[in-house]
Amino acid sequence: MLSLAVGSSVSAMAKVSMHNTINYANGSGKSTATQLGFIKGSQPPPSLLSSATTNISTSFKTAVAAIDSSDLTSSPTPAKQEAxxxxxxxxxxxxxxxxxxxxxxxxxxxxxxxxxxxxxxxxxxxxxxxxxxxxxxxxxxxxxxxxxxxxxxxxxxxxxxxxxxxxxxxxxxxxxxxxxxxxxxxxxxxxxxxxxxxxxxxxxxxxxxxxxxxxxxxxxx
Known part of the structure; x- marks a missing residue:
């Protein structure tokens, strides 16, 4: 009975962590530790921090790529022929x-x-x-x-x-x-x-x- 309860808690915590990590990547602004469902001052597992960082980095790169691909420059004006x-x-x-x-x-x-x-x-x-x-x-x-x-x-x-x-x-x-x-x-x-x-x-x-x-x-x- 105890093992089943622990397993259920871990599964629920993982779902909350994944959900909150996505919210953070979308710009909710809350700290990573709080979003992962941990008490303030406690340290979340390294594997979860790594997953959150990867998601944030991926979202940031996608946004930058979208800006770089925009056509922000106008066509150069042809030089006037000299007399x-x-x-x-x-x-x-x-x-x-x-x-x-x-x-x-x-x-x-x-x-x-x-x-x-x-x-x-x-x-x-x-x-x-x-x-x-x-x-x-x-x-x-x-x-x-x-x-x-x-x-x-x-x-x-x-x-x-x-x-x-x-x-x-x-x-x-x-x-x-x-x-x-x-x-x-x-x-x-x-x-x-x-x-x-x-x-x-x-x-x-x-x-x-x-x-x-x-x-x-x-x-x-």
Whole structure:
């Protein structure tokens, strides 16, 4: 009879201990010893303390894991594309395309050199460029239509300014190549000289089209 009573007491105590351990893990705030059903000041068995500590630790780790898995950060804002600098020389179309004796040869030689080196072209001819609206001090000195030689190579543009002599020069910035090389529609036509006395052939009309921006359209008569 005594052994049965003791066994029943131990079983009941174990149930109370497990129930109170779960309550503690859920944050009831009472001390472990009291929750396990022991008198204040007494020491519970090590096995029960170990079980309670394990349950508390597991609950704490689960809560931390839930916080770590939350998406607390926003997507980074894409960096804004920086504007690129373009340098240019500009003059009236007749001088640039019909009168200057060496301009055509200089451009075709540079284009050939780029091809041999597999280098991407970084210079263009722009007929009546829109960017001239930003340079009133230049436009008031220009005969129209105007043609600009534009490049991202500032050093080469400086050389071309010295080489061509009768041109105006400056630089500007643009976010895209299309914006940098935008042009206004115009018509270019040159009168053929009645008496050509130079030892070389006259430039053929339209030679400059190889240097116009891709997709550029020009009205011709």
């Amino acid at each position: 690129k600098k373009y340098s240019f020389v500009v003059a009236n179309a007749k001088f640039m395309l019909d009168e200057e004796e060496h301009f055509k040869e200089l451009l075709f030689e540079r284009l050939r050199n780029y091809g041999e080196r597999n280098k991407e072209q970084d210079f263009w001819l722009v007929v009546e460029p829109k960017f001239l609206d930003k340079f009133p001090n230049i436009t008031k000195r220009l005969k129209r239509p105007a043609v600009a030689l534009v490049s991202t190579n500032d050093t080469w543009i400086t050389f071309m300014k010295l080489r061509l002599d009768r041109v105006l020069s400056d630089s500007y910035e643009a976010d895209t190549l299309e914006e940098a090389l935008a042009s206004n529609p115009t018509t270019i036509e040159f009168e053929k000289p009645e008496n050509w006395v130079a030892p070389y052939s006259k430039y053929e009309y339209g030679w400059w089209e190889a240097f116009l921006p891709a997709g550029s359209r020009e009205s011709k008569v």
